[in-house]
Amino acid sequence: MAIRILLVDDHPVVRQGLKTLLEGRDGWEVIGEAADGAEAVEKARDLNPDVMVLDVTMPRMNGLEACRLLRTQAPQLEILFVTQHDSPQMMREALDAGARGYVVKSNAARDLLAAVEAVSQHRVFTALNGRDAAGVR
Amino acid sequence: MKLRILLADDHEIVRRGLRSLLEKHEGWEVCGEASDGRDAIEKALQLKPDVVIVDIGMPNLNGLDTTRQLLQHDPQFKVIVLTITDSDQVIREALDAGARGFVLKSDAARDLVTAVEALQNKRMFFTPRVNDLVLAGFLEKGHSVTRNEPPKLPTLTAREREITQLLAEGNSSKEVACLLNLSTKTVETHRSNIMRKLSFHSIRDLVVYAIKNNLIQIEIPPPPPKSPAGSTAV
Numbered sequence: 183m184a185i186r187i188l189l190v191d192d193h194p195v196v197r198q199g200l201k202t203l204l205e206g207r208d209g210w211e212v213i214g215e216a217a218d219g220a221e222a223v224e225k226a227r228d229l230n231p232d233v234m235v236l237d238v239t240m241p242r243m244n245g246l247e248a249c250r251l252l253r254t255q256a257p258q259l260e261i262l263f264v265t266q267h268d269s270p271q272m273m274r275e276a277l278d279a280g281a282r283g284y285v286v287k288s289n290a291a292r293d294l295l296a297a298v299e300a301v302s303q304h305r306v307f308t309a310l311n312g313r314d315a316a317g318v319r
Numbered sequence: 320m321k322l323r324i325l326l327a328d329d330h331e332i333v334r335r336g337l338r339s340l341l342e343k344h345e346g347w348e349v350c351g352e353a354s355d356g357r358d359a360i361e362k363a364l365q366l367k368p369d370v371v372i373v374d375i376g377m378p379n380l381n382g383l384d385t386t387r388q389l390l391q392h393d394p395q396f397k398v399i400v401l402t403i404t405d406s407d408q409v410i411r412e413a414l415d416a417g418a419r420g421f422v423l424k425s426d427a428a429r430d431l432v433t434a435v436e437a438l439q440n441k442r443m444f445f446t447p448r449v450n451d452l453v454l455a456g457f458l459e460k461g462h463s464v465t466r467n468e469p470p471k472l473p474t475l476t477a478r479e480r481e482i483t484q485l486l487a488e489g490n491s492s493k494e495v496a497c498l499l500n501l502s503t504k505t506v507e508t509h510r511s512n513i514m515r516k517l518s519f520h521s522i523r524d525l526v527v528y529a530i531k532n533n534l535i536q537i538e539i540p541p542p543p544p545k546s547p548a549g550s551t552a553v
Contacts, residue, residue, distance in 0.1 A: 194428035199336030264332075291331035 184209040185302045188231035190222040190248070191264070192240045196287070200235060200264065203294055210298070219243030219251075226256050233302050235294075236281070238265040238272065246279045253280035260301040264290050268311045283307040322439055323350040325368035327359035327385065328401070329377045337372065337427065344432060356380025360388055363396060370438050372431070374424075375402040375409065376536030378488055379498060383533065384480060386416040397438045401427060402536075405446060409533055420444040474516055480534065482509045486522065487529030 187204055189197045189212055201212045214229045216222040220243040226234060234252070238245040249261050262283035263276045273284045282301040285293040286309065293309045300307035324341055326334050326349055338349045351366045353359035355377045363371055371389060375382035382400055389396045399420030400413045413421050420434040423446055430446060437444035475483065485495045492510060496503040519525055529535045 193333075193336075193425055195333055195336035195340065195424060195431075196330075197336070198339050198428065199330075199332035199334070202335050202339050203332070287330050287332055291335070294332075 183302070184211070185233055185298065186211055186213045186229075186231045187298065188212075188214050188216065188222070188225055188229060188234045190216045190219070190234060190240070190245070191237040192217050196237070200290070200294065203291060204235075204298065207295060217241075219245055219248030222248045223251050223255065226252055226259055230256075231259065233298055234259055234261045235298070236261055236263050238263060238267055238276070246275060249276065249279040249281055260304065262297050262301045262307070264294065264297075270310065273308055273310060277306070277308070285309050286311055321346055321348040322370065322435070323348055323366070323368045324435065325349075325351045325353065325359065325363055325366060325371045327353040327356070327362075327372065327377065327382070328374040329354050330374075333374070333424075337431065340428060340431060341435065344435075347435070356382065356385035356388075359385050360392070363389055364392060370397050370399060370435055372399045372401060372435075373418075375400055375404075375413075375533065379485065380481060381484055381534055381536075383412050383416045384477070384484075386413070386418050387477070390417040399431070399434050399438065399444070401431075404536070410445075412533060421446060475513065479509055479513050479516075482506060483513055483525060483529055484534040486510065487526045487535050 187210060189200050191197050191200070197215050204210050204212055213231055214225045216225045218240045222234065222236065223243070236245045236249065245263060245265070252259055252261065261281040262285070263281050264285050264287055265272070266287050268286045268288070276284050282304065283297045283306065285297050285307070289309060289311065297307040297309070324347060326337050328334050328337070331354070334352050341347050341349055350368050351362045353362050357380050359371065359373060373382040373385050377385070386398045386400060389398060398418045399422060400418040401422050401424050402409055402413070403424050405423055410421065419438055420443060422430045422434050422444070426446065430444070434444035481499065482495055485498060490498065492506045493503050496506045499506070513525070514520070517524070517528060519528070
């Protein structure tokens, strides 16, 4: 299944790592990148991705703020947080902000592909350290 | 002959990004990857890379202590430190540890290749902010950059610094003992000595100390959203 993905992280090296992982899947395409929340909102409007892979801590506008904005501006977009914050509280905030998925960067290589697949099918996917990855409908 | 590079970062995603960046350069090869400082030292001794790129904020053994220990094993190792912060203290500690390169992670896509090229040509590379610090008098005050000198911290030994980091990361004494191949009693003795030397009374004091002295790095989460006026939290 073709999935169009927008990557958002303030570190180009992280975006590059995510991109190499995602583009290994047939039909998945990284259609754009953004380095902060404000740019993410602009590019989501211009490029209309299926899934946004979004960091939390970024300059100018953080990922949670961007997610809340996008919930009203682009309700069809599914958002997956990929973040350093290995915290149930932060995960709850992310889901309350409208995200469908939340994975921790230290396990991104293990969880990212399954997470993108799940959220693209409108399923919740959350995985913190020390807990098994779960896709929950 | 290819330039061989060892990557040490606890995030596989970051290592993938770095590898992708570096291997575009003809004649360079990532010969190995490590996910923490101890793994980095083991692999460096085994693989003998030309350049070692080390993240400062790694668990078990942070990047600065990894750099010190690598250079104690073999002063010929060339180390580039990658960091999310360029505070004066971090810069000083990286220079004191003997790093030959210092690159901000946010600028790695722009600077890392230049840094590796510099080390390949037996030069050093530091981000512009480090150069500013040097010109502003870091060296003028007579602070000499010597390798392998311990940082200016209250008299902790290298082992005590390792244990401080592991405890601050949330490991129990038993877990620390397992990681370092020591007895629990030995770790408890070190722990008591550390607490006494630093005049600490709780693990919280230790965690704050570890953060302030870059033994561990943390990312500050964004503040919670402000509630609209008149709303009540449920």
